[in-house]
Amino acid sequence: MRILLVEDDRMIGESLQKGLAHNGYAIDWVRDAESAELGLSAHSYDLMLLDIGLPGKNGIVLLKELRQKKFTLPVLMLTARDSVTDKVVGLDAGADDYLVKPFDLGELEARIRALIRRHNGRSEPLMVAGNISLNPSTREISVGDCKALLSTREYVLMEALMARPGAVLSTSQLEDRLYGWRDEVESNTIAVHVYQLRKKLGKRCIMNVRGTGYKIGEA
Ligand code: CA
Numbered sequence: 370m371r372i373l374l375v376e377d378d379r380m381i382g383e384s385l386q387k388g389l390a391h392n393g394y395a396i397d398w399v400r401d402a403e404s405a406e407l408g409l410s411a412h413s414y415d416l417m418l419l420d421i422g423l424p425g426k427n428g429i430v431l432l433k434e435l436r437q438k439k440f441t442l443p444v445l446m447l448t449a450r451d452s453v454t455d456k457v458v459g460l461d462a463g464a465d466d467y468l469v470k471p472f473d474l475g476e477l478e479a480r481i482r483a484l485i486r487r488h489n490g491r492s493e494p495l496m497v498a499g500n501i502s503l504n505p506s507t508r509e510i511s512v513g514d515c516k517a518l519l520s521t522r523e524y525v526l527m528e529a530l531m532a533r534p535g536a537v538l539s540t541s542q543l544e545d546r547l548y549g550w551r552d553e554v555e556s557n558t559i560a561v562h563v564y565q566l567r568k569k570l571g572k573r574c575i576m577n578v579r580g581t582g583y584k585i586g587e588a
Contacts, residue, residue: 538583
């Protein structure tokens with residue numbers, strides 16, 4: 370899952386980037402609205418974490434402009450003050466949820482999962498494709514009777530494939546889910562993880578579409 374983090378505070382930015390990257394999110398961190406716009410024009414993101422108080426154009430103005438331009442990605446607003454006005458203005462500007470700083474990383478991740486779930490039209494916490502079901506909060510997967518716990522990267526890959534059953538994702542699209550801008554992309558990672566997932570869950574859990582990429586299997 371790839372997230373655009375817009376936060377000018379170095380300490381908060383660094384700790385969020387580190388904490389979320391450790392848990393398997395690909396994080397691109399920018400510190401102002403203009404860089405956020407550049408990022409959004411160059412990459413596709415699953416979600417944006419948006420600080421309100423930014424130097425120059427603030428988060429609310431940026432958000433209003435993005436919604437006017439029909440950017441539909443889920444936005445979780447980060448606000449420094451526990452003020453009702455900030456929350457109301459932010460939600461009315463097009464934010465899907467908010468957190469007041471300081472917040473707990475576990476709560477942030479739970480809210481991210483909930484936003485992604487709603488964005489993808491699921492009311493259930495479990496992701497299901499055919500007889501494969503994946504629990505995003507525990508990273509447990511079951512394929513028929515076979516149950517397994519996925520590593521962080523295995524989870525990221527399965528989550529990306531299961532979010533769009535039937536769609537074929539290329540190696541580079543999958544790498545985009547795994548790595549942020551500043552991460553060094555290791556060659557062959559996707560193929561290695563697909564191999565391991567098939568070993569764990571059976572060959573048919575991921576289909577290889579020759580010359581194109583991968584899609585979730587029928588299992
Ligand atoms: Ca700020």
